Amino acid sequence: MGETTVTTLEGRRAAAPSPVAGEADGRSEQSLLRRVRAPRRPRLWFEILLIAVSYWTYSLIRNAVPEQKAQALRNADWIWSVERRLGIAVEQIVNHAANSVKWLIVGMNYYYATLHFVVTLGVLVWLYRSHPGRYAAARTALFVTTGVALIGYYLYPLAPPRLMNGGRFVDTVLVHQTWGSMASGDLKNMSNQYAAMPSMHIGWSVWCGITIFALATVPWARVLGLLYPAGTLVVIVATANHFWLDAVGGMACLAFGYGVARAWYGALPHTLPRLIHHRTGGSQTLPTPTGVPANQP
Template identity: 25%
Template sequence: MSTVNHTVPFDGESQWHSKPAWKLPGWAEPIIVASILFFAMFMTRRRGFRIFGEQSKIRSGYLDSATSNDSSDRLLSYDSDGEGEYEGFVGTTKYPPKNRNCCGVNLPMPNTSRFRNNIHSRILQRYPFLIEMFYWIINYAFYRFTSVASQTIFAKTGIWNVAQDHGLAVLEAEEFSFLSFLFPVRERDVQQWFMQGHQDALTVLNKAYALIHIPGTVGFICWYYYVAPSFDTFALARRTMTLTNFCAFITFIFYPCMPPRLLPPEYGFLDTVRHDDAQSVWMSGKYVNTLAAMPSMHFGYSFCIGMTLVYHSGLFRRTLEKGESRKGLFWKFFYLFVGIGYPTFILTTIVATANHYFMDAMMATFFVFVSFACNKVFYVFIPLEDFLLYLIRAEKPIPTTGDRYHERGGRI
């Protein structure tokens, strides 16, 4: 592999003069994320439903229906439109099985409606966002697993050398492959621009890289669960992000890629985040995968969020969802601006801090589009979810997504 065009004389230490403006204590970030989640749990609670005492009447979901064959139209989700199926059962069994159609096979799954008065079921009904919190805990656990899996696979060859070769291959592809026209600017040039005369701005980007990714993504999930016009719309965005995650995690395992900041010094990159002592608590620990540059989930998440905000603006939609009303011109352009500006800012951040290559962002974008097109693949897990709910003796709650949106006239 020829790398002569990438190596440059570089002394990053002597060029760095910026001082960290502030630093959060290690406990602050988990507290911030937990606060966002529990605030969302409170805001999305089911009003009028009491955990203890006489239960207020709530809508019944068609997940209770014995004939819910069409439930495979939703993954890990619920029907927020079904009403009164409890009274519509016909049969000799009080709790007949739910019929799931999975990959053309009809599966009779346990009916969990018998557990609706269990205390943990009532807690879930009161706070349905707890289900979303559980899903993202699974996502985070899977990410932690990628480091162990990748190190095991490349134990003999040495994962560090393999990841470095892959990182250099990305630089080569950006400059010499048939896709080189997509990368007119080099990552090193972007970082050098900030290093030479704009180091205060780079300090801001260092903080942004460390502190925005997790809280920003969690905050978006919470906010969109609250304001999406329907649960189906929210679930589509959540499934797309989740499948993008899984595509990225598989890539992390089988294609470990060293970020520019960890390449040998002759390639001209500086690890500015650590140099600025701006590391996030999520970037440290035994199971953090530091060799997971390809693709960039910083950009993958931000692109997903950005496109959702553009959709939410309503500017490019001729028709609205049921109960949704047109937003004012200010809010349309506000969501459009944030929808385009946020991923653009994250792209600048990940490149300027030498945490990712431009191709990492391109692959993340590709994964988002593939995940959007294929997100229904997750429907195969619905029977498994039924079984797990039966094991823990709980009934899945009906989501509150869209309730406050409709109450406020669709102007959120």
């Protein structure tokens, strides 16, 4: 029962697969795919190891990319000329204006050097503790964004404005002798100086801003979420570490990262359930990505 038969050329009767069995196999495969794609409760040791290994790999690959100084300078000259023709070349004005106020530019140097890491790690920890159901998808978007950026560094070497020939930009770290860039002073030999496109300061800060704005329940925190990437854009331009078009590249990478997370998890990170529920007895029930309010308690 449940099988049909067909007659072969030799007159023999052979069993043919049952349509019911085929449908059951299809449902089983779909169920398996849903289980694989569904968010799982993150494990602390694994996440710490993953972040450490990923950042080490990112730094290693980024700094191993050939610097290609001549090509990087040509690319910088081309971007600067395009911006001037379009009337959007504001980087030099912002750089000189910020540099004229010492306390402001020194603060920006330290902002550039530290918040890039501190805020991003802080948001990851907050997601892990308070939004475990959304953590994996948000982390995936961030990691894919960073991976795509590495391709950009390899394919399009770009000198920052402060290293342009005759660009008349101020290297604010050198002038004020602050620690604000891995590509200035005594640290310049530890980093690829010609990996300005795309800007991961912007990619990461916009990721932080979107996450905080979408998930925070305190109004002032949501406002800070919006201000953080805006402030980062001002800082990367004022310190002459990036053209503002590098920020456009960073946001394009982030859009791709969110696209991958959306395709894998079936929803954007902030729309997934906040918590991962459990059945009685402790077995995990994996949430579905649709039909659940974004701010589920």
